[in-house]
Amino acid sequence: MMDNSFCSEYWPQTTDLNQDSPFLHPQVPNINSFQLHNYPESFQGETASASRSHSEAEKRRRDRINAQLSTLRKLIPTSEKMDKAALLGSVVDHVKDLKGKTTEISKMLNTPTDIDEVTIEHLNEEENKGSASESKRKDNSVILKVSFCCDDRPELFSELQRAIKSLKLTVAEADITSLGGRIKGIFLLCLSENSAKDVCMHSLKQSLRVVLCGIAISPSTSNYRIKSKRQRFFLPAQFS
Amino acid sequence: MMDNSFCSEYWPQTTDLNQDSPFLHPQVPNINSFQLHNYPESFQGETASASRSHSEAEKRRRDRINAQLSTLRKLIPTSEKMDKAALLGSVVDHVKDLKGKTTEISKMLNTPTDIDEVTIEHLNEEENKGSASESKRKDNSVILKVSFCCDDRPELFSELQRAIKSLKLTVAEADITSLGGRIKGIFLLCLSENSAKDVCMHSLKQSLRVVLCGIAISPSTSNYRIKSKRQRFFLPAQFS
DNA sequence: CGTGACACGTGAGAC
DNA sequence: TGTCTCACGTGTCAC
Numbered sequence: 176m177m178d179n180s181f182c183s184e185y186w187p188q189t190t191d192l193n194q195d196s197p198f199l200h201p202q203v204p205n206i207n208s209f210q211l212h213n214y215p216e217s218f219q220g221e222t223a224s225a226s227r228s229h230s231e232a233e234k235r236r237r238d239r240i241n242a243q244l245s246t247l248r249k250l251i252p253t254s255e256k257m258d259k260a261a262l263l264g265s266v267v268d269h270v271k272d273l274k275g276k277t278t279e280i281s282k283m284l285n286t287p288t289d290i291d292e293v294t295i296e297h298l299n300e301e302e303n304k305g306s307a308s309e310s311k312r313k314d315n316s317v318i319l320k321v322s323f324c325c326d327d328r329p330e331l332f333s334e335l336q337r338a339i340k341s342l343k344l345t346v347a348e349a350d351i352t353s354l355g356g357r358i359k360g361i362f363l364l365c366l367s368e369n370s371a372k373d374v375c376m377h378s379l380k381q382s383l384r385v386v387l388c389g390i391a392i393s394p395s396t397s398n399y400r401i402k403s404k405r406q407r408f409f410l411p412a413q414f415s
Numbered sequence: 416m417m418d419n420s421f422c423s424e425y426w427p428q429t430t431d432l433n434q435d436s437p438f439l440h441p442q443v444p445n446i447n448s449f450q451l452h453n454y455p456e457s458f459q460g461e462t463a464s465a466s467r468s469h470s471e472a473e474k475r476r477r478d479r480i481n482a483q484l485s486t487l488r489k490l491i492p493t494s495e496k497m498d499k500a501a502l503l504g505s506v507v508d509h510v511k512d513l514k515g516k517t518t519e520i521s522k523m524l525n526t527p528t529d530i531d532e533v534t535i536e537h538l539n540e541e542e543n544k545g546s547a548s549e550s551k552r553k554d555n556s557v558i559l560k561v562s563f564c565c566d567d568r569p570e571l572f573s574e575l576q577r578a579i580k581s582l583k584l585t586v587a588e589a590d591i592t593s594l595g596g597r598i599k600g601i602f603l604l605c606l607s608e609n610s611a612k613d614v615c616m617h618s619l620k621q622s623l624r625v626v627l628c629g630i631a632i633s634p635s636t637s638n639y640r641i642k643s644k645r646q647r648f649f650l651p652a653q654f655s
Numbered sequence: 656c657g658t659g660a661c662a663c664g665t666g667a668g669a670c
Numbered sequence: 671t672g673t674c675t676c677a678c679g680t681g682t683c684a685c
Contacts, residue, residue: 243503263483
């Protein structure tokens with residue numbers, strides 16, 4: 176019997192090792208080499224024990240690598256009976272393939288990226304040119320185009336709604352796409368004419384940015400992203 | 416100097432080996448071990464040469480694997496300074512991640528799959544129920560919903576157009592999505608009332624199926640798919 | 656016979 | 671110090 180119980184003893188194991196039949200691959204000896212290897216009885220000093228622990232550690236290392244290779248082999252179709260190098264070759268192909276597909280899709284769709292961001296744009300700003308004071312506008316209609324990208328989470332929508340409401344803005348249009356635990360949204364926000372009269376445009380945008388960044392930008396982004404590698408996927412929400 | 420000139424001598428190399436600095440990884444010895452290893456002059460028989468060629472072959476094998484690992488390392492962000500096992504772990508994560516994203520997208524979009532297929536559906540068929548003979552219809556309007564999925568290629572559209580025209584059908588609506596060298600199309604095809612009078616519905620569908628399968632279903636699918644792994648990506652066409 | 660693929664134990668360098 | 675990783679050469683099985 177193959178003894179690989181020490182395989183995942185301390186290592187940050189990202190993949191599930193199935194305990195039964197760890198490597199479904201040709202030429203895997205089904206004997207424990209440590210029992211097979213006869214160390215001479217006359218040479219049982221600390222050198223021998225060091226050598227033994229060394230070879231055991233090395234076996235653990237090999238097992239870790241091979242375990243990943245075997246999970247990789249399960250992910251790649253028709254990779255059974257493949258060479259190690261050939262397997263890795265098809266993995267390279269698949270990664271490139273999938274990367275190409277996802278970036279291609281990202282171009283045609285409003286797809287979330289890996290970078291948190293919040294942008295705010297004043298759509299009808301050109302009507303204010305020539306006006307010295309920003310708070311005195313010729314036109315009362317205010318439309319803000321807001322786009323954000325961040326990790327998805329259940330409370331996100333209610334937080335956004337509360338934030339938008341608190342600034343007396345209303346959602347004219349929204350396009351939200353969620354993908355792989357990330358979410359990207361583009362909102363068209365309107366300020367009612369009544370409210371628009373009393374508001375300084377600059378501070379409104381500032382406030383909106385602050386509150387949106389508080390919602391969207393994850394604290395210590397890099398750490399969070401590393402921890403939340405494995406996330407669920409779900410279908411995109413689309414509402415108006 | 417590292418001598419790995421024999422690295423890609425015959426092997427089906429799917430990834431580009433950059434000749435300079437083949438492995439940007441710690442602990443790569445920069446000496447040629449075959450020159451270092453001194454075989455005893457008194458023992459230059461065929462056993463020695465066999466052993467030598469064996470170890471050289473083994474080195475070639477290791478180099479192939481390591482070359483793939485290094486290309487893999489380039490594909491995975493922040494995988495520099497990673498363990499071999501850790502690198503493979505991230506590769507597993509990335510593959511799962513990308514797979515999840517693409518299947519998720521496939522669900523929300525009319526995205527091509529890896530399986531060639533042609534389906535033909537008679538949209539207003541229910542109006543013919545109760546009619547004994549299929550060639551005598553109460554209604555002259557004929558709408559066929561056709562969907563196909565196959566490898567993309569430049570001549571595909573002209574071939575489709577010619578096929579559709581030859582059956583006196585016209586395109587009422589078309590939704591075509593191309594992704595990763597594969598293409599999926601959904602057509603609504605109309606038969607003009609004049610022509611509809613003279614045509615047997617059954618044989619029309621049969622003919623359409625035959626001609627579409629001739630266009631869409633690749634000959635010896637599996638071989639073709641394996642050969643055309645690396646394909647270009649381009650944005651989807653959408654016309655009506 | 657050789658050739659290829661794999662697991663193994665070992666020496667060496669890094670921390 | 672020990673512990674981890676890597677490249678290496680070897681034994682071995684399969685074709």
